[in-house]
Amino acid sequence: MAKKSRISSKSIKSTASKKLKSNLTMENFTILRSMLKKNLQENIKQEFVQPPGTIQIDDVQVEEGINRINKLTQDLCDSIINNGSAILKIPSRSNKNIIYDKTLDLLLLGNKLTSKNLLSLISVIDTTRLMRVLELVYELLSKDIHATKREIFYGDVNLFQDQKNSDASIEDVSTLLKTTRNSTHIVASAKGTAIGRLRIKDKNDIIDLEGLGSGGWTISPMLDNIEVLESDAEFILVLEKDAAMIRISEARWWRKYPCIILTGKGAADMATRMFLKRINKVLNLPTFALMDSDPYGHYIFSVYLRGSKRLSYESPFLATPNMHLLGVLSKDLAEYNIPDNCRIPMNKQDNKRLDEMLNEDFVKNNRRWYEDLRLMKKLKVKAEIQALSAHGFEFLTESYLPNKIESGDWI
Amino acid sequence: MAKSKESSSDTGAIKQGSIAEFMRKRTQLVGFDFGLNKHTQYAIEFLDNSLDAIESFQWKLSRTALDYEFKLKDDLLLENFTYLGGGVSEDDVKKFDRDQVNSIVDDEGVEFTEDGLIAVEKEEELDKVIIEGKKEEERRKKKEDVVEDDDEAKELRKLRKKSKDLEQEVQDIMWGLDGFLFPVKALVEREPFVVIQLTEREAKEVYADISKKNQEVYEYNFEIFDNGTGMAPDDLAKFGKYLASSKSQKLKQTRGSQGFGSPSAFSDAQNTTGKPIKVVSKNYNQLYGICSEFYTTSKNNKEYVVPPTEVDCFFEHGTYVELTYLNVKYKRGYIDKYIEQTALTNPHITIIYLDPAGNEKIFPRRVRSFPREPVYALPHPSSINIGDFQDLLRSSQNLSVYAFLQDNFVRISSKLAREIIIQTEASLESNLGIFNLDHGFISWLKSPRIIYYLRYEKRIYGRSKKERDKLITYKLESETDISKYWEIMKPFNKYITSISSKNKKIRKFYKDIAKEPNKKVIKEFQKNISENQKDIEKEKKLIEKLKKDLIKTVKSFSIKNEVKNTKITDKLEDGVNELQISKARPYSLTQKQIESLFIVFKAQKYMAPPNDPAVPIGASTLETTLLKEFNLSLSHRTDIFGNYERKISKLSKTEGISFSDRILSKFRKEPYFNYEFNESNLYFEDEAEEVQHYDEFFQIFDALHTQEEDFICGHTRPPTSGKGLAFVVEAAIAISPKISVSKQAQNVLMRYVNRTPKMRDNSDCAIWKGVQSVNWKNYKLDTFDNKIPKGKLRILVNVSGPYVHLMFKSQAKNALAEDEVLLKEIKMCLEVIARKVRLFENRRIKRQDRKRRSKTIEKYIPIFVNSLINIVTRTDGYQNIKAKNLESRLLDRLEGRIEQTPEEIEKERLQKEREQEIEAEFLKAKQLTETQEVKEDKVSISSPSSEISAKTNQKLSDPSVKRDISRRNLGSMPRDVKSIDDRMKSMPNRSTPQKTLSSYSKKDIISSSKPGIKKISVKITIKSGQETEITKPIAKTPTKTFQAQKLIKPRSKISIISKSLILEKCPNEWFNIKDMIKTLEITDLRDARFLQIKLKQLTKEKSLLITIKSGKTFWKKNIKR
Secondary structure, X not given: OHHHHXXXXXXXXXXXXXXXXXXXXXXXXXXXXXXXXXXXXXXOOOOOOOOOOEOOOEOOOHHHHHHHHHHHHHHHHHHHHHHOOOEEEEEOOOHHHEEEEOOOOEEEXXXXXXXXXXXXXXXXXXXXXXXXXXXXXXXXXXXXXXXXXXXXXXXXXXXXXXXXXXXXXXXXXXXXXXXXXXXXXXXXXXXXXXXXXXXXXXXXXXXXXXXXXXXXXXXXXXXXXXXXXXXXXXXEEEEOOHHHHHHHHXXXXXXXXXXXXXXXXXXXXXXXXXXXHHHXXXXXXXXXXXXXXXXXXXXXXXXXXXXXXXXXXXXXXXXOOOEEEEEOOHHHHHHOOXXXXXXXXXXXXXXXXXXXXXXXXXXXXXXXXXXXXXHHHHHOEEEOHHXXXXXXXXXXXXXXXXXXXXXXXXX | OHHHHOOOOOOOOOOOOOHHXXXXXXXXXXXXXXXXXXXXXXXXXXXXXXXXXXXXHHHHXXXXXXXXXXXXXXXXXXXXOOOOOOOOOHHHHHHOOOOOOOOOOEHHHOOOOOOHHHHHHHHHHHHHHHHHXXXXXXXHHHHHHHHHHHHHHHHHHHHHOOHHXXXXXXXXXXXXXXXXXXXXXXXXXXXXXXXXXXXXXXXXXXXXXXXXXXXXXEEEEEEEEEOOOOOOHHHHHHOOOOOOOOOOOOEOOOOOOOOOHHHHHHHHHHHHHOOOEEEEEEOOOOOOEEEEEEEEOOOOOEEEEEEEEEEOOOOOOEEEEEEEEEEEOOOOOOHHHHHHHHHHHOOOOEEEEEOOOOOEEEEOOOEOOOOOOOOOEOOOHHHOOHHHHHHHHHOOOOOXXXXXXHHHOOOOOHHHHHHHHHHHHHXXXXXXXXXXXXXXXXXXXXXXXXXXXXXXXXXXXXXXXXXEEEEEXXXXXXXXXXXXXXXXXXXXXXXXXXXXXXXXXXXXXXXXHHHOOOHHHXXXXXXXXXXXXXXXXXXXXXXXXXXXXXXXXXXHOOOOEEOOOHHHHHHHHHHHHHHOHHHOOHHHOOHHHHHHHHHHHHHOOOOOOOOOOOOOOOHHHHHHHHHHHHOOOOOHHHHHOOOOXXXXXXXXXXXXXXXXXXXXXXOOOHHHOOHHHOHHHHOOOOHHHHHHHHHHHHHHHHHHHOOOOXXXXXXXXOOEEEOOEEEEEEEEEEEOOXXXXXXXXXXXXXXXXXXXXXXXXXXXXXXXXXXXXOOHHHHOOOEOOOOOEOOOEEEEEEEEOHHHHHOEOOOOOOOEOOOHHHHHHHHHHHHHHHHHHHHHHHHHHHHHHHHHHHHHHHHHHHHHHHHHHHHXXXXXXXXXXXXXXXXXXXHHHHOOOOOOOHHHHHHHHHHHHHXXXXXXXXXXXXXXXXXXXXXXXXXXXXXXOHHHHHXXXXXXXXXXXXXXXXXXXXXXXXXOOOOHHHHHHHHHHHHHHHHHHOOOOHHHHHHHOOHHHHHHHHHHHHHHHHOOOOOOOHHHOHHHHHHHHHHOOHHHHHHHOOHHHHHXXXXXXXXXXXXXXXXXXXXXXXXXXXXXXXXXXXXXXXXXXXXXXOOEEEEEEOOOO
């Protein structure tokens, strides 16, 4: 009890020190604007440099993809005819083979190989599935059409047995071809939505994301058909949850603060991340994330930031390294005086994930992030974005976000 | 037996029994106890005798080269032969086409024909031995039979009165025999065979009481015929008497040896039915056969019903025995099994067995040659103990000890015999206190007493008037002589005592060595021993010298005073006679002489006993018989015996042909014979290609023919000896799914002794224990609880040699006593085979695994290939590829038809190495990215963004980063490099090869030559170049030094770990070796070892302090120094 009271007293103190400004406009966001200015001036088009000891994965066009498959299968044929051995060598996607590159601030794939032998009992099924997926990919590429993972699974249910297996094979195929999954024309059904000041072109349709009502535009998995046309937004805001999205879109927030708003609805799928990466790259806008103040929220942010470990090889095409975590930070709980009843004690799983996060290299290198997570570990409480609603439903849009952006209080 | 031999005076309570009386009441001692095993026992006794007789006939005849000999090279089609179906008629045999190859008879039994010349010589020797043996036997016979013959003669005379009745009876017997042998009549002179018939009859009610357990009792008629030597009339007279045996006197590798078997059988037969035994026998040397019918009596003689009568036999040689006994009802699995097993190890003799149920079992001959004849075995000196020695001496007919030694033992040459006698005399000299000085004898005194001198002089004494040699005793009285004598004797005695004391010392040292665990001390002891031995040798030479001196000096003595006191002279004369063992008769040696002789005899080093008394069956014979027995296939043999593992490197033409012949002969049998692999395919014109072709050819062979599940392997140990007699252990193991699984261990293990199967008292036997002593699980064989292997296999172990006769545990000869040498031999023999079993089992497991694997994999191959084809056929140059081809290639590989070629293996190895290199590179890359980060941060110092600069400031101020840098700097700087300048200069030169070595892509090089980094590195080179040895700001050098560290290969690091470096690097606290490894950044284990050595050196020099905390060693700088 004593502890609790101390924390609360602290929080009271900090709120006292933090005066919330009201009626902030875009003009007040000096830090943001300077960043934007810098971004636009420098127009850094950072060359992606493949660090040594890692495998180069690139986004390839259809023809190149077909060529790669041809080469691979021809080699395989030769080897079968020569000595009857059918071995596929795939870059290993195990944890050991994943390197965190500090220069690029990305997770990359090392050049360790795992070999899949058709004639060994352990890998015969995997290899067969892999070949089957390769065949399907070849078909997709040659016809220039897309398919979802589920479709691939239904391509040969008897062989794949479970979608897990086909999904694994799909990933294998893309690493085998040293390309992104998107280049294999296999897409995951996207669940992310985007709204705000952005105009895009989907094949022949021009879509204005401002005029799509409160629902926004569902991000298409077939991003190679999407072209970013124009935007007058000054920043991008990524939300963890749909609930916050509804609040913001209802407030037509982007009218007051010109921005593009995205949500992955929980853990971000590839298409969402890729879309974010695309607009971030094209528009050079400062990008912020608003996540729950819990380890999982931070984890989702990290996935946006650097890519997931599983798809590490694709992270150059999925990750947005210049992204910032705007909130809700653990220190915000005190600063914005979130009441105790909105704070949820952390459970075992949270603690575990928190420890994992604290052990990550990229977290350790970002001191402010690290400290915030340490604070979370100390407080042993988490809070959702909705906790801000304790101060009124409009608190998020009217005070919290503007204040945060104005003060440059992000990670 | 021992009891009955014990004799005592006629009066008193102790009465002497006879051996016959004793044994007749105890037929179970020989195995004739009532029960199923008794059937077997009859077979055992008579079959063994028959086989021995056939063998001895063949051996004898092959020496005399008479026409009687079995012509084994003429093969008979015995596979179609049936006894019950009328047998073979004379005409059939004549018609038989001899050129036709007979499949049941194989050449593989030929094993001993290699050294033909030597064999002939041996045979000549053999003849002598046998002739001598015969003479002795005859002599003995005369001695023994004098009394009994008189009795028998009287009986005979009485019986002859009833000659008319007898004639009838003889004719009955002969007719019976004629009928019995009718089916095999044509074979009698051609084929060595044994016929056994057992017929069952209702027993008379009177006898039913014999069974105490109310078992059903039947009367059995046992008939056996063999065409062996046959018995001469004299032999026949003794046949059936206890301890009368042609084999018991001298030890030879025979089946029977004791003279207990058939007498016990006769006793049992008579005891149970009261019917006489019928014997017809014809020796090959006799004109007529002898027919007789008799009872044996408890007085160990015979009571004839039909006295020995000369009859005309239609067979030239052979023996027929018929007897009747009572027993429980016949069951399968006893006698038939025994005969079956006998046939396995006696493939050179045909065995025909007719059981009471009217079935016949025929085991035809399977080899074309008889085994070599075993030699009579003389005892080896090492096996003799003093009792035997005495017995031999007492009964010896030899005139001298010298002859005795040579005649009665093996491995004693004339030289050795002489040496033994000389040494014995020398030892007797000190024992009796008399010196033998060629010209005379002088007493050997250790303290001053009267000195006597004896010599032979021609004198007339006794009744004879001629001069004869007589020992004359003199007394030494001249003082000069005595002093001269003592001049020699004093040092002589001294040396003798010193030798004995040194011998004692040596013995003590040996005892100490046995106790001492420390090797150094043991070495010292051994040194001492060898020194002492050298001294002894020296002293012995001196002694010899002294003795020569003594001989000379004594000769110069003036000898006058003859001693006439008979008390003194007799004693001295006796001593002199005792001393001269070379002149003594062996049977008259005194106890003292025997003892000294025996000690010297045992102290000699002898060669191991000769091996020829032991004749093994031969591993390949065992293999072939087992193969045929279980109908196994041969192919795997080449596989197992690793003919392909040995690479053929060079082949001469003849070698090539013989090699291919040998290999091909194993594949000639049906499923493997293939015209593709014909011999003609094996001859290549180009010699260089030849070897390679052979290799390929046999590899294909191997791949095609190693799918069999059958395994067979035999092994014969080289002959060894135990108890002074030779023996050979051999074994064979057959594994096959065709062999039925037996639930009992005794069915798996077949024990043989001298080719005779042993079926009772399994677990008592040394063979059984030898098999148990092998750790079968190591060799992939499952075992019963009693450690005998189980499963679909048979193990056959045979111990042969005269040795075994001394090793039987009982008269029934069912079990061998456990002897260390024997057990070891059995174990080693089995382990040789077991290693091959393991090889085979491993391969089988691999094969099964492969099969299992291929089943699942085969399912997926079509799917895989289909997908592959769908893609590939759309590309250029691959349109024509067919799924079938690919599938078949994959299947070939899967089923091992495509083996990995050496090049492929090499390729794989290289690839692995490359992968490791890549991994190493990968690790480097990880390090690189770390350092790159530092660089980047420095670049960004100049960037205007306040936030980022704050970040970098933070990082730079981070103490951990600093420490990191400083660590690198110091650790990688070699102290022994002259100056840093030199180092810097050499750096770019070194860096270039490193880069070419690594397989970085072009991009990497670009990355490394990024402008920002370049600038910095340039800066640093300038800076560090300027500040030569002044302490440098730590933060500026890291990247450079890091590179330097990278450039130095790990091996050259060793030079860097110098003492001074360690001293400099070690903290002021206690540190562990692990800490040091960390601070010095040692990655190689060798370097760590080097560090350890250096640390030890430093502690010795006392520049480091050392403590041990909780088992770990910690060091600390010694500040005082």
